[in-house]
Each structure stands twice: as C-alpha cells, then as structure tokens.
Amino acid sequence: MINAVQELFESLARHPVRSLLTAGSVAWGLFVLVLLLGLGNGLQNGVAWMFRDDATNSLWVYQGETTKPFKGHRIGRPVRFRDADFDALQREVDELEHITGRFRAPVDPILTYNGRYASFDLRSVHPDHQIIEGTQIIGGRFLNPRDLDHKRKVIVIGREVAEFLFRGSDPLGEWVDLAGTPFRVVGVFEDVGGSEEMKIVYIPITTSRALFRGADRMHQIMFTIGDGTVEESQAIEEEVRAALGQRHHFDPADRRAVRVRNNVERYGQVLTLFGLLRAFVWVVGLGTVLAGVVGVSNIMLVSVKERTAEIGLRKAVGARPAGIVRQIVAEAVLLTTVSGYIGLVAGVAAIELLARFMTDNEWLREPSVDLRAAGLAALTLVLFGALAGFFPAWRAASIHPIEALRDA
Amino acid sequence: MIRLRKLNKSYETGGHALHVLRDLDLDIEPGELVSIMGSSGSGKSTLLNILGILDAYDSGTYHLGDTLIRGLDERKAAAYRNELIGFVFQSFHLLPFKNAVENVALPLYYRGISRRNRQARAMELLERVGLSEWSDHLPNQLSGGQKQRVAIARALIGNPRVVLADEPTGALDSTTSEEIMALLEEVHATGMTVVIVTHESDIAARTQRTILLRDGVVVS
Numbered sequence: 001m002i003n004a005v006q007e008l009f010e011s012l013a014r015h016p017v018r019s020l021l022t023a024g025s026v027a028w029g030l031f032v033l034v035l036l037l038g039l040g041n042g043l044q045n046g047v048a049w050m051f052r053d054d055a056t057n058s059l060w061v062y063q064g065e066t067t068k069p070f071k072g073h074r075i076g077r078p079v080r081f082r083d084a085d086f087d088a089l090q091r092e093v094d095e096l097e098h099i100t101g102r103f104r105a106p107v108d109p110i111l112t113y114n115g116r117y118a119s120f121d122l123r124s125v126h127p128d129h130q131i132i133e134g135t136q137i138i139g140g141r142f143l144n145p146r147d148l149d150h151k152r153k154v155i156v157i158g159r160e161v162a163e164f165l166f167r168g169s170d171p172l173g174e175w176v177d178l179a180g181t182p183f184r185v186v187g188v189f190e191d192v193g194g195s196e197e198m199k200i201v202y203i204p205i206t207t208s209r210a211l212f213r214g215a216d217r218m219h220q221i222m223f224t225i226g227d228g229t230v231e232e233s234q235a236i237e238e239e240v241r242a243a244l245g246q247r248h249h250f251d252p253a254d255r256r257a258v259r260v261r262n263n264v265e266r267y268g269q270v271l272t273l274f275g276l277l278r279a280f281v282w283v284v285g286l287g288t289v290l291a292g293v294v295g296v297s298n299i300m301l302v303s304v305k306e307r308t309a310e311i312g313l314r315k316a317v318g319a320r321p322a323g324i325v326r327q328i329v330a331e332a333v334l335l336t337t338v339s340g341y342i343g344l345v346a347g348v349a350a351i352e353l354l355a356r357f358m359t360d361n362e363w364l365r366e367p368s369v370d371l372r373a374a375g376l377a378a379l380t381l382v383l384f385g386a387l388a389g390f391f392p393a394w395r396a397a398s399i400h401p402i403e404a405l406r407d408a
Numbered sequence: 409m410i411r412l413r414k415l416n417k418s419y420e421t422g423g424h425a426l427h428v429l430r431d432l433d434l435d436i437e438p439g440e441l442v443s444i445m446g447s448s449g450s451g452k453s454t455l456l457n458i459l460g461i462l463d464a465y466d467s468g469t470y471h472l473g474d475t476l477i478r479g480l481d482e483r484k485a486a487a488y489r490n491e492l493i494g495f496v497f498q499s500f501h502l503l504p505f506k507n508a509v510e511n512v513a514l515p516l517y518y519r520g521i522s523r524r525n526r527q528a529r530a531m532e533l534l535e536r537v538g539l540s541e542w543s544d545h546l547p548n549q550l551s552g553g554q555k556q557r558v559a560i561a562r563a564l565i566g567n568p569r570v571v572l573a574d575e576p577t578g579a580l581d582s583t584t585s586e587e588i589m590a591l592l593e594e595v596h597a598t599g600m601t602v603v604i605v606t607h608e609s610d611i612a613a614r615t616q617r618t619i620l621l622r623d624g625v626v627v628s
Contacts, residue, residue: 006523014505313501316462317562318490318518321482401462405501 008330022299023339026292030340033285033377034347034369040281042367044274049365056267058132059233061221061240061260068254079248079257083216092243095225095236098128101218103205109179111201113165120161121200124208132222133191140172140187147204156187158198181211225264233264293336293384300332300392311396312404321397328396332389333382340381344374409570409601410436410459415468417454428454429465430624436603441596443604443612446621455621456605460493460572461485473569490518494563498575500555502547509534509543512561533561537591553584560591570601577611589614
C-alpha cells in the first residue's frame with residue numbers, strides 16, 4: 001500500500017508542470033461550479049427577500065375600462081368598484097382568505113403634529129390589509145373592524161413617519177392632524193419592503209370615505225387565496241372577472257375592464273425562472289468540471305502512450321494488468337480529487353468573502369453553498385476521476401510487452 | 409530446465425496464417441549457457457517471447473523446470489515471469505526516472521517486498537556487478553555498459569530459473585560487449601541457466617552450445 005502510494009507520487013511528480021496544469025483545470029472547474037451555485041443561491045435569496053414584502057398568494061384587482069362591446073353596451077365605459085362588489089367577491093369566491101379594499105383620497109393630505117408637518121402616502125383600507133401587505137406592528141395595533149364600523153378617527157403610522165413627527169417620543173395615543181381632522185395614533189409599523197414602505201399611514205376606509213366624500217367607493221381590491229397553485233389562482237382570477245363582469249356588464253374576456261395582478265402567477269414565474277437558472281448553473285458548472293476531467297483523461301492517455309515501454313517492462317518483470325489499471329486509475333483519482341478539493345475550498349472561500357463584503361446588495365443576499373451539494377460534488381469528482389482514469393488504464397493494461405519492448 | 413515438445417506458433421497477418429514455429433523440439437539443461445541464432449524471420453524472436461512467457465503458443469508443450477507453461481491468464485503469466493525469468497534487453501529498458509538501485513529492485517516491488525528490504529537486496533546485486541558506487545545514479549548518467557550491468561542485476565534479483573538475454577551486446581561497442589559477456593559467464597558460473605539470443609557469431613562462440621533456427625525449426 002505504502003509502496004503503491006510512493007509510486008503514485010513519483011509518477012505524478014515526473015511531469016510537475018503537466019500535472020499542475022491538469023489539476024488546475026479541474027480545480028478551476030469546481031471553483032466555477034461552487035461559485036455559480038453560491039451566486040445562484042444568493043440571487044434566489046435576494047428575490048425571495050423582495051417578495052417577502054407582500055403576500056405571494058394574493059391577487060390585486062384594479063379598476064379599468066371596457067374595451068369590448070358587451071350586450072349592447074358601448075366600449076370605453078369605466079368600471080368602478082363599490083362596497084357591493086367587495087361583498088360579492090367575498091360571497092362568491094370560495095378560496096378567498098383575507099380581503100381588503102383600498103380607497104384613494106383625492107389628494108395626499110398633510111399630516112401635522114406639534115408644528116411639524118409633511119405629506120405621506122395615505123392608504124384607506126380594511127383590517128386584512130395588514131396580512132396582505134406584510135405590515136409588522138412594532139407598537140400598539142393595526143386597524144380593527146370596530147374602527148371601521150364606528151368610522152373612528154384612528155391612524156396607524158410607519159416607523160419613518162413616527163420618527164419624523166415625534167422625534168423619539170412615544171406616538172401611541174397622541175393626536176395628529178390629518179387634513180384638518182384630528183386622528184389618534186393607535187399603532188406604529190415596520191415593513192420589510194424598505195424605507196419607502198414605512199413612510200405610509202393607514203386609516204379605516206370608512207372614515208376616509210366620510211372625510212373625503214367617497215360614498216361606498218373603493219379603487220382597488222386585494223385578497224389572498226390560501227396556498228393554491230398557479231393554475232388554481234388563474235381559475236380564481238377568471239372567477240373574479242366573471243363575477244365582476246356580471247355586476248358591471250362587461251365581457252369576462254375583456255382583460256382591461258378590470259386589471260388583475262396575480263401575485264401567485266408572478267411568484268410562480270420567478271420560481272420557475274430560478275428552477276431554470278439552477279439547472280443552467282448545474283449544466284454550466286458540471287460542464288466546466290467535465291472539461292477538466294476530460295483533460296485529466298486526455299493527459300493520462302498521453303502519459304500512458306509515453307510510458308508504453310515502461311508499462312511493457314513493468315509487465316515483463318511481473319506487473320499484473322490489474323496493478324497497472326489500479327495505478328493509472330489511482331493517479332487520475334488523486335489528480336482530480338486533490339485539485340477538485342482545492343477548487344471546492346477556493347469556491348466556498350470566495351462565496352464566504354462575497355457574503356461578507358456584499359451585505360447591502362439587494363440582488364445578492366446571503367450567497368451560500370449548501371454542504372450537501374458540496375459533498376455530492378466531491379463524491380462525484382472521485383467518480384469522475386475513476387472514470388477519467390479508466391480508459392487510459394484500460395489502454396495501458398492492453399499494452400503487449402513484446403511490442404512495447406521491441407527495439408525501434 | 410527448458411523442454412519444448414512439438415511447439416507450434418502461427419500469426420494471422422492480413423488473412424494469411426504465418427507459421428513461425430513448426431513442431432519445435434528443444435531442451436536446455438539446468439546450468440547451461442546457450443545461444444540461439446538465426447536470421448531475421450527464422451522465428452527466434454517468437455521463440456524468445458514464448459520462452460519468456462510474453463506470448464502464448466498454439467500447440468505442443470513448454471516446461472520450465474517442473475512447471476508446464478500453457479494457457480495462462482495474464483495474472484498468472486505475470487507471476488511466473490516475476491518468479492521464473494530474468495530478462496536482459498538490447499536497449500536495457502531501465503526506467504529513466506529511477507536510479508540504479510531502484511531499477512534493480514523493481515521486480516521485488518511486484519512481489520510486495522518492502523522498500524527497505526528490496527533496496528538492500530538490490531545493493532547486493534549492484535555490488536556483484538561492480539556498480540555499488542553508482543547506485544544513486546539515474547540511467548542517463550551511466551554508460552551503455554553500466555546500464556546493461558544494472559539490467560543484469562535486475563534480471564538476477566528475483567533468483568530466476570533462467571536468464572533470457574535478447575541481443576544483450578547489440579547496442580554496445582566491442583570492448584563493452586566483452587565485459588558484458590564476461591559478466592554473463594560469471595552469472596553462468598554460479599549455476600544459472602542463461603539463454604542468449606544473438607546474431608553475432610563471436611558472441612555465440614562463447615556459449616557452450618548454439619541452437620540454430622531456420623524457418624521455425626531447429627537446424628542444429
């Protein structure tokens with residue numbers, strides 16, 4: 001055993017430049033594979049993070065205008081949502097889980113507290129909006145049904161709003177002035193969507209409509225549908241179009257009478273994209289590794305050819321074919337595994353460095369290599385090494401001593 | 409030591425069977441020093457390959473000592489070559505990246521003998537061929553005669569039944585040829601059976617007996 005190992009290293013050390021270059025190509029291949037896998041993970045994490053902002057199982061329905069004639073109605077009629085539509089959807093769409101409307105005030109009103117004032121994005125919503133938007137309450141509470149029933153003048157403000165108006169003092173229970181009407185702050189929230197999403201204030205949709213003469217109107221309806229598949233979400237989308245079409249007399253096939261943003265479908269598309277990206281990364285990475293392995297095989301073939309006389313002599317003095325095969329395969333395995341391991345370690349190190357120094361990049365979030373994949377790659381490498389050695393080894397074993405030793 | 413009976417060997421070449429050895433009978437006694445001569449095409453290379461268990465034959469029998477050499481698989485053939493035969497070649501066939509002592513020790517590697525033991529034994533053999541001071545030299549640092557001495561030491565290290573030398577002086581000048589022949593005679597003097605294939609009659613003349621081959625049969 002020790003003998004064989006000595007022979008192995010002597011043999012590889014005979015052509016140091018060649019061995020190093022060959023090893024380098026395998027190392028490079030694995031480095032690229034690991035790097036690509038890590039970056040792929042990072043990209044996926046980054047996008048998943050962006051989607052974390054909002055419920056990915058939601059459908060957003062916007063008002064539109066008819067573009068197709070329907071039962072004698074002219075085209076270009078605006079479709080306007082009312083409470084009755086909201087109630088109808090709630091009643092008719094079984095899969096519907098949480099639902100909220102959004103009423104938009106005609107102007108973004110000024111918010112004033114203690115002499116400080118600014119205009120913030122005002123959203124007039126139902127309580128379920130919290131779930132659909134992914135709003136995280138850090139003090140107090142969100143809007144509740146009783147706020148809506150009693151058209152209470154309560155307001156939930158984003159962290160940045162709180163910081164601007166209250167400068168560190170506790171905003172809960174304080175009264176702020178919104179378009180000349182006092183509102184009591186009942187909650188402060190954070191949103192993972194970033195700072196823009198924390199410059200928002202929420203008030204009950206009923207209060208808002210009373211204040212801004214909105215009657216029973218709303219501009220947008222958003223709802224979640226549990227954990228349905230993309231296909232189910234598309235079916236629900238059609239259901240919604242049909243239900244609204246019946247109420248507002250438009251063709252359900254008229255895509256612009258109401259516009260639907262299907263987040264399930266969008267997220268599904270992103271996931272599909274990442275599935276493809278992942279497959280692509282594996283193909284490219286493995287291709288690179290394979291190129292390295294083919295290089296090893298090639299070099300071993302050249303080496304066997306060069307060593308024809310040597311192998312012939314070894315056979316003449318008693319080397320068995322199995323011994324020859326074992327040596328060649330062992331050389332190939334040693335070359336690929338050692339160099340592959342170096343590539344693996346270098347790749348993991350590069351990913352770690354990236355993770356450390358690119359912390360604030362939105363697209364690349366916590367790039368990482370999962371150890372199972374790395375282990376699998378390492379194991380595959382040993383197999384590839386053996387494979388790379390096998391053909392040259394077989395060639396070597398079939399060398400006939402007589403021909404090898406015949407004097408030229 | 410060597411006994412061939414009705415040995416036949418033919419090669420397929422381009423659809424034609426070339427009958428190289430025809431019903432060959434041959435006896436070489438233990439401790440004999442013999443030469444095999446013959447023009448090219450006489451079958452002497454083929455005979456040497458069969459004697460060296462490097463090639464199989466078609467029919468007949470080949471006994472090396474008490475061992476019948478016939479129908480061996482590669483594994484068994486390799487083991488027999490290692491134990492029973494010492495080879496000396498015209499162009500030496502030393503491994504260029506191994507020094508003299510390592511080259512001599514090579515056959516013992518395939519017996520699984522430890523590095524230390526085979527190096528020690530190889531040193532004894534190098535001493536016997538007068539090259540103990542050259543043990544750590546690589547082949548390209550040695551003269552032709554020295555290389556052939558190393559090769560002879562390698563042939564002897566496994567205590568073979570027979571030493572087969574294929575044109576052992578073919579690549580050497582006459583003075584060096586003389587030395588190598590003297591060394592082979594010394595080896596013979598220790599009781600070793602030595603078979604030399606040559607086409608030089610003055611080399612053949614120094615052996616006890618010359619076997620002349622023509623068209624695959626022994627003429628004398």
